Amino acid sequence: MEPTRIGVIGSGQVGRALAAGFAAHDHEVTIGTRAPAENDDLQSWAAQHAGVAIGTFAAAAEAGEIVVLATRGTAVEEAIRTAGADRFAGKLVIDATNPLAPDPATGGPSLAVGHTDSGGEIVQRAIPDARVVKAFNTVNAGLMVDPGLPDGPHPMFIAGDDEGAKATVADILSDFGWKAFDVGGIERARELESFVVLWVAIGQRRGAWDHAFTLVTPSGVATG
């Protein structure tokens, strides 16, 4: 994709991986954090990543032609309010979050929402004039950009209501070493987020976190 301006809301592992990835692929990135001046750790990190500026959530949302949501899933609505919901209007918004909430009954992973609603739908309702695409939420931060997986590219499952927005995300994913697999409207975030519960359960069993779901057929990896 042609270089553009990217805003990333959230500066944890996922936000940093995607900010670095977009910068490495020649985009101009603003990574947003709640209190930029106080975030020494993020400043050290950004100093090592050319093309990434630090700002508030509002500054990142304002700067981006494309805005990436990369906060904790249960914090994303509040992050949108802090950034200013109006700043997302008309933009492509990539929702990489998962509404993970530990299950007190099992101590294991679970989701705060599911089955008949999802984090992706909550985000789309919070910014109805944005074109939301769920993507990147099913893989580890370390695999999001240039994953180096054998027999690739592998499918990255995406969902959203705007076909043009999904085509743009497909271009980005192609640059990042993935092949977008469009599974439908934003309501399919229900299942894409459900993946993550298994992903965590599988990581707990493996003691390793570099796994990604993919699709196999008798003739090889399926990407379309």
Place this chain on the structure above:
Amino acid sequence: MEPTRIGVIGSGQVGRALAAGFAAHDHEVTIGTRAPAENDDLQSWAAQHAGVAIGTFAAAAEAGEIVVLATRGTAVEEAIRTAGADRFAGKLVIDATNPLAPDPATGGPSLAVGHTDSGGEIVQRAIPDARVVKAFNTVNAGLMVDPGLPDGPHPMFIAGDDEGAKATVADILSDFGWKAFDVGGIERARELESFVVLWVAIGQRRGAWDHAFTLVTPSGVATG
């Protein structure tokens, strides 16, 4: 696994694939249908599959040391009642069903239950003295036995509360050309069933149905 007696409840595509697979792997199989005498199609099918007898749901449940549930997911509770819930007591029960119900809003696939409950949990509650293992529900009938997938064996995700039962299912899966991947207790059926919504959505996009979810890592297929 040593040859044993298998009962299969349900004689559609999945029931037939698993019945034929168990018979091909030297087990003695009874496939159950609601009205055996009237099911000419099943009789023709069974005539071509040595080692498979036809019976009622009750006869299949009674005959099996291991009982496989392979009805429509929304019909499984009624099928258990018809078979007689007591007949499952103490047995290993493999739940291959999915509580699929079309979504009237989108016309697309969706589940009758999810997020905080699942078909697998409903089955376990219906036969509390059985040892229920969710398995086979994430792949096409045509791939369930000896799938012939490249770079295999691939993981078959299973869930259940009884470790011994899961170990037996792992043996069966090994015979069938898969590697069991235990994702946890029966409540993880929530996510294994959620897979199926994506599986259908992906099939609709592909126009083909021979895909299975698997796990890739930088060093290859992950099976444990």
